[in-house]
Amino acid sequence: MTAPDRERRAASSAAAAAGAQIQRRRRQRGMSQAELARRTGLSKATLSQLEAGAGNPTIDTLDAIAVALSIPLTDLLTRDASPGTVHLPATAASDEGPTRELLRRISGGHSLELWRLRLPAHTSVDGVPHAPGTVEHLLVASGRLVAGPADDSRPLKTGDLLAFAGDAPHAYRTEDVPADVTVVIASPAVG
Amino acid sequence: MTAPDRERRAASSAAAAAGAQIQRRRRQRGMSQAELARRTGLSKATLSQLEAGAGNPTIDTLDAIAVALSIPLTDLLTRDASPGTVHLPATAASDEGPTRELLRRISGGHSLELWRLRLPAHTSVDGVPHAPGTVEHLLVASGRLVAGPADDSRPLKTGDLLAFAGDAPHAYRTEDVPADVTVVIASPAVG
DNA sequence: ACCATTCGTTCACTATAACGAACGAATCCT
DNA sequence: AGGATTCGTTCGTTATAGTGAACGAATGGT
Known part of the structure; x- marks a missing residue:
């Protein structure tokens, strides 16, 4: 991948969606970034940037987060709305x-x-x-x-x-x- | 994440599974690594290593591959149900x-x-x-x-x-x- | 037989994901 | 109030994901 390509994809929906998803699930569990950092073994810096949608996490990083949140890895990559009962x-x-x-x-x-x-x-x-x-x-x-x-x-x-x-x-x-x-x-x- | 941690996770199932999945879907379409490299904008080297299960791809890399293979991103992280009965x-x-x-x-x-x-x-x-x-x-x-x-x-x-x-x-x-x-x-x- | 492609892999280099440390802002104690 | 935590962010550094080039092997055309 060339550098310009990467930039163009920087605001990529995939990374942004994952970031939003991480934040949502973390808060759902009343967990702070700091605590999630401890449980995943990742740095607070990494989590902060990911949740801001600024990052481009590796699969291992996502996997560590998924494990810490006790959710399937794929759940970090899905999005959108819900219907009624x-x-x-x-x-x-x-x-x-x-x-x-x-x-x-x-x-x-x-x-x-x-x-x-x-x-x-x-x-x-x-x-x-x-x-x-x-x-x-x-x-x-x-x-x-x-x-x-x-x-x-x-x-x-x-x-x-x-x-x-x-x-x-x-x-x-x-x-x-x-x-x-x-x-x-x-x-x-x-x- | 510390360096030893990363190494320990090197043979991580998540990355290995993704690699296997990529290879499977690519071959299903009669596509070569070289051609997939062209379509994704990734290098052949990257694809070769990923399929070998050696890598730790970023979400953007996986997304590019998913797009080129016309499959949902999550499919790369999921074991497919066996096709037979x-x-x-x-x-x-x-x-x-x-x-x-x-x-x-x-x-x-x-x-x-x-x-x-x-x-x-x-x-x-x-x-x-x-x-x-x-x-x-x-x-x-x-x-x-x-x-x-x-x-x-x-x-x-x-x-x-x-x-x-x-x-x-x-x-x-x-x-x-x-x-x-x-x-x-x-x-x-x-x- | 020969040369030209195309394939998948390996290697040194470059771009960048993740790191550790330090920061200001909130909150909670005495 | 003042000190101690804890929070999420920003910075420079380090480890590594991805690159490009070169390789041997396999295939195809002439």
Whole structure:
């Protein structure tokens, strides 16, 4: 890469986005730059410049930060906004004939993770906030639970679908019955 | 970061994984290192070392490569889900404590559809072949069925996950018990 | 056979990412 | 108030990511 090329890319969205992301996640955890510096083994100077969007971090630097923040490396490279909560109650199964029902469609540019979440009765689990723009889908395979964003959680039963923003604090909680839940996480990718 | 720290991380999985990923995607496109160097504006030397897993690229370098390969930046940092058919049998639920299990990860650039498929007993349904590159995921919420590509279908029970290429002919078939299946269809974004 | 390309690698050099140290501004104690 | 921390920033220095040139090996044309 030539020097001019590098300059032209200096204000590159990738580096700036990563910087913003680092700052956001750090503050989310009530962590100071100094403390993050201690945990990562990086210098305060480096973090300061990165968060200012001025830097061009190496993959090792980003990895160290991701580890210290307990998030996947890729979460530092994703961005943007989040939708509202959608609750689709289970529909009655028809007695005869197979049914095919479209629950939800999300348009392009997403990465995808499928998780299985098993909760015994009377259990509460906090969800790890994901990258901004991440949408989380809960499909209740069996049981009951209360789940969703901290400020808008819903009671769910077998067959229900709940979609909500995965970048805000959220939690799953069972009461008298255990729950078996499939979680589909769709994250927008930076291209 | 101190010098010893850096050395210790030299064989870091993050850098090595990125290197492997770069090589894989480049070859997939029948592109030589030299040509990728031209398109990215990077030197051949840099690419050679990165693919060898020896490097520690900056975010700008990775971004340039991602752009040249027309893939989201995050794809360079992600292990791709294996392309073939994958069958993940249900795991036993632990008696105590919640379990969180990553079933599958698919890198960016996908649109997403969630379907619910309900099959009465003794029913057979042909799946519509989707666009090339589409991956279909079956999550068995309850019951049993035999499903998958026409030439490689598998018996599935409650809790199983089956992933297979959705662009080939495939079918779902129940025997003595009905089945309730969540289908996640990931299609590569157009463009 | 020969020369011309193109490939991926290695090496010395240059540009720069990350560092350590010092700074002023806030905040919290006596 | 005064001293002690802790914060985030800025500075000069050091370690290293990326460069350009040269290399041997492989391929293609004449």
